Amino acid sequence: MPQQIKNIAILGSTGSIGTQALEVIEANPALFYASVLTAQSNVDLLIEQALKFKPKVAVIGDENKYQILKEALKNTSIEAKSGMASLCEVVALPEIEIVLTALVGFAGLKPTIAAIKAGKHIALANKETLVVAGELITDLAKQHHVNILPVDSEHSAIFQCLTGELDVIEKIYLTASGGPFRGKNIKFLSEVTKHQALKHPNWVMGAKITIDSSTLMNKGLEVIEAKWLFNLDVKQIDVIVHPQSIIHSIVQFEDGSMKAQMGLPDMKLPIQYALAYPNRLKNDFKRFNFLDYPALTFEQADTKTFRNLALAFDALEKAGNMPCIVNAANEVVVAEFLNEQIGFLQMSEVIETCMAKLDFIKEPSLEDYFESDKQTRIFAKQLVTNI
Ligand code: NAD
Numbered sequence: 001m002p003q004q005i006k007n008i009a010i011l012g013s014t015g016s017i018g019t020q021a022l023e024v025i026e027a028n029p030a031l032f033y034a035s036v037l038t039a040q041s042n043v044d045l046l047i048e049q050a051l052k053f054k055p056k057v058a059v060i061g062d063e064n065k066y067q068i069l070k071e072a073l074k075n076t077s078i079e080a081k082s083g084m085a086s087l088c089e090v091v092a093l094p095e096i097e098i099v100l101t102a103l104v105g106f107a108g109l110k111p112t113i114a115a116i117k118a119g120k121h122i123a124l125a126n127k128e129t130l131v132v133a134g135e136l137i138t139d140l141a142k143q144h145h146v147n148i149l150p151v152d153s154e155h156s157a158i159f160q161c162l163t164g165e166l167d168v169i170e171k172i173y174l175t176a177s178g179g180p181f182r183g184k185n186i187k188f189l190s191e192v193t194k195h196q197a198l199k200h201p202n203w204v205m206g207a208k209i210t211i212d213s214s215t216l217m218n219k220g221l222e223v224i225e226a227k228w229l230f231n232l233d234v235k236q237i238d239v240i241v242h243p244q245s246i247i248h249s250i251v252q253f254e255d256g257s258m259k260a261q262m263g264l265p266d267m268k269l270p271i272q273y274a275l276a277y278p279n280r281l282k283n284d285f286k287r288f289n290f291l292d293y294p295a296l297t298f299e300q301a302d303t304k305t306f307r308n309l310a311l312a313f314d315a316l317e318k319a320g321n322m323p324c325i326v327n328a329a330n331e332v333v334v335a336e337f338l339n340e341q342i343g344f345l346q347m348s349e350v351i352e353t354c355m356a357k358l359d360f361i362k363e364p365s366l367e368d369y370f371e372s373d374k375q376t377r378i379f380a381k382q383l384v385t386n387i
């Protein structure tokens with residue numbers, strides 16, 4: 001039976017995930033149509049993408065760039081919009097079936113909620129949304145009967161391993177590359193620059209997640225993301241460093257059997273899987289060759305040196321608004337590290353102080369999350385200024 005075309009809204013189409021999603025869409029014009037494209041500030045690329053993919057609407061977050069977008073699209077049928085309110089509006093357009101959340105950080109929360117409330121399936125790249133408000137988001141998704149389809153490679157791996165399984169998970173292993181500083185000590189880390197931190201060994205990604213990978217906060221955020229996606233207890237989630245990034249993650253079932261999903265590191269595969277779910281699509285991506293990788297290796301994550309991973313586990317155990325505090329503090333310190341205002345190790349110090357000092361809320365409401373996010377950013381910025 002011929003499949004119907006899926007209309008997709010891409011939030012963050014100019015980023016690393018967004019541009020790769022457009023490659024997947026371009027390769028499958030009979031299956032996918034990008035109805036909505038959005039970007040925060042890169043208006044030139046957004047215009048180029050809009051002229052090529054002819055969405056129904058293009059949204060620029062930065063209101064100062066709205067006129068440029070509007071002018072460039074004036075002789076087309078593409079509508080130009082701007083601002084966060086527009087993001088929340090366009091995800092709810094009736095023809096949209098899936099919203100790919102490929103934007104960075106806490107900014108993903110509001111439009112993801114709007115999309116779920118409008119009954120849209122979510123292809124979730126924006127892990128921060130689940131870190132901040134995992135319980136609220138997964139409850140809302142259940143209530144509105146929408147799927148949250150993971151795009152993060154580890155979570156896509158787990159999701160693929162669970163396909164066809166009815167039995168209970170004993171535990172999962174999230175694999176981690178270890179980042180560019182695997183094996184390095186505190187002295188080395190005290191002197192590393194942002195340029196060193198931005199060189200990931202296996203993946204090319206946006207700046208924020210690349211820094212998160214170098215501090216192991218990315219894996220910490222992924223542990224929290226996995227808890228909510230797969231309804232697990234903290235004790236069922238383990239992290240194993242696997243420097244080759246070939247095994248993308250592993251599920252261990254109650255009979256001890258383990259299933260792993262593997263392949264070359266290429267985000268287009270998990271993106272395509274989420275968009276095409278429940279189908280698999282043929283493609284010409286490079287195939288894995290065992291002989292190119294005679295050894296796949298595994299080691300323990302060094303959480304004494306890379307404190308952020310331990311802090312994320314702590315936050316998950318404390319629950320409530322603690323993961324929201326960690327996320328906000330982390331967004332601040334990553335930005336300040338990229339602005340060369342603080343050193344690599346100070347990132348964990350600021351996050352830890354925020355966790356200790358900010359008000360803990362056991363059962364936060366949506367408003368509490370917004371307030372916690374705001375207060376944490378103010379406090380973290382003060383801490384940075386005092387360094
Ligand atoms: P990126 O920085 O390359 O792109 C981010 C996109 O979001 C851009 O289009 C930007 O214009 C938009 N954006 C940024 N801030 C925004 C805001 N405040 N409001 C609206 N739009 C905004 O980031 P990325 O690497 O593509 O990552 C996107 C998300 O996917 C992140 O949550 C990241 O953790 C996750 N992720 C990325 C990868 C990867 O390989 N890049 C892998 C797994 C998960």
Ligand code: MG
Pocket residue numbers: 152153154222
């Ligand atoms: Mg990942």
